[in-house]
Amino acid sequence: MSRRNNITGAVVVGASAFSAIAIIAIIIVILVVIVIGGKDRMTWEFITAFPENGMTEGGIFPAIYGTALMVIIMSVAAVPFGTITALYLTEYTSEKSIFAQTIRFAVRTLATVPSIIFGLFGLGFFIKFVGGEMDSVFLGGQLKWGQPNILWASLTMSLLTLPVVIVSVEEAIRTVPRELLEASLALGATKWQTIRKVVIPGSISGILTGTILAISRGAGEVAPILFTGAAYYLATLPTSLSDQFMNLGYHIYIMSTQSADVDGTMPIQFATTLVLLLLTFLLNFIAILIRARIRRKAIV
């Protein structure tokens, strides 16, 4: 019996160690391949210059700029909206109410919808419906908002990342001790004062975690922006919310499928991928720094 247990134990340890090592190995292989493939093109010029000569030369600055801008607009939309939803679910409805369960079901469903569906939804809802209506009401039918742009793409992306924000903020709110809420209410604070001064500060690191996850997800997704705002090539940077934008993920996609010389531009594709990874890491890193800072401030 005990010998059998020993064998079982050894198998379990072996299998879990193998899985862990396999995961590390996969990450290392991915990183090494990308770094080796792209390192020669990774020059200062590459990240600061515009593409040239049919995108076979020059840099990818507009795609970096567009990706960062889209991620920022997306966060500005998704984080407050998600936080308010999470607050509603935790503080304003009883967990068992049909309405709360419906919202939760919707959030879970939203999280499983394929990203291309978000893209189609963005095209139908934001561009055709909202944008189209805006044009006919405010601009007398002149086409401005009823076409793909960075605003619609960012909002579409924010819908995709909303479930992540809601779930992590909700979890964070639940870790705020109920005793603190009671202390605040017993002092004569209103519910809103309590939320503002106790619940939100107490869950700020969860809100930032949600933001980090949303950014990581949003920076890499291509499908939602395919029809809603990403452009193949632009000679100028977007200066208005109604402008289209270039995007790193989309850039990789077109370089590897639509380019006239896919093999010739391979180093550019690798280098672009590397930049996308670095940008995601950088955005994550900044958010983690902010979170650590807030945590430290809360404890000292």
Next chain:
Amino acid sequence: MQGGMKETKIVTKDLTLYYGEKMALNFVSIEIPENQVTAFIGPSGCGKSTFLRTLNRMNDLIPSVRIEGKVLIDGLDIYDRKVDVVNLRKKIGMVFQKSNPFAKSVFDNIAYGPRINGIRDKKRLEEIVVTSLQRAAIWDEVKDRMNHSALGLSGGQQQRLCIARSLAVNPEIILMDEPASALDPISTGKIEELIFALKENFTIVIVTHNMQQAARVSDHTAFFYLGELIEYGKTRKIFTTPDHKQTEEYITGRFG
């Protein structure tokens, strides 16, 4: 009022409370005198904490709770539709079993209540914070760490800080839900001294598991059992010649 009793501050009439279908308080009627300490004792689950929380409507937070009967404070029915529960709670401080300072500085903890009441003037806030800490007998221990986190204080200090925090909104009544149950004997002694000093200006209602504590700090004691108020009277009488057999059995330690 009977001889020696002060003005009545809190009155409940046939107060009955249900958690869903389950009756947790059974027609509780009591008169709690002003500027005295009234202790609620009884075994776990007897309803004493639930009863305490009806007095500042903290049970409102639990959706399944239903209340019948009346709670009058200064003659006013606090469950009346016209009563603003936020204003009501400003009049009634509460100290909880587990000390619950906010993850803020000592100063910001005490200033929390005054600030939500709209006091912005820095000097005025400082004045309130210092006075409240002094009244809670913790000023000397924290005066050099006003900007440090309240979470760095010891358990006993945190609890006195919470008392100071409730004093800062200038309540008339202070409800204490087993305030010393998680503390060591020395900290407990300090809390008890504090309760004794505070009753001059506040009406204090304290729930306690500790019968010696009830005997030491309170003027009146109410014994609860299975959601009913079994006996209520002067503390000395309850602890020496109770009228009910159950009370006697409980205080002599035969059950509970």
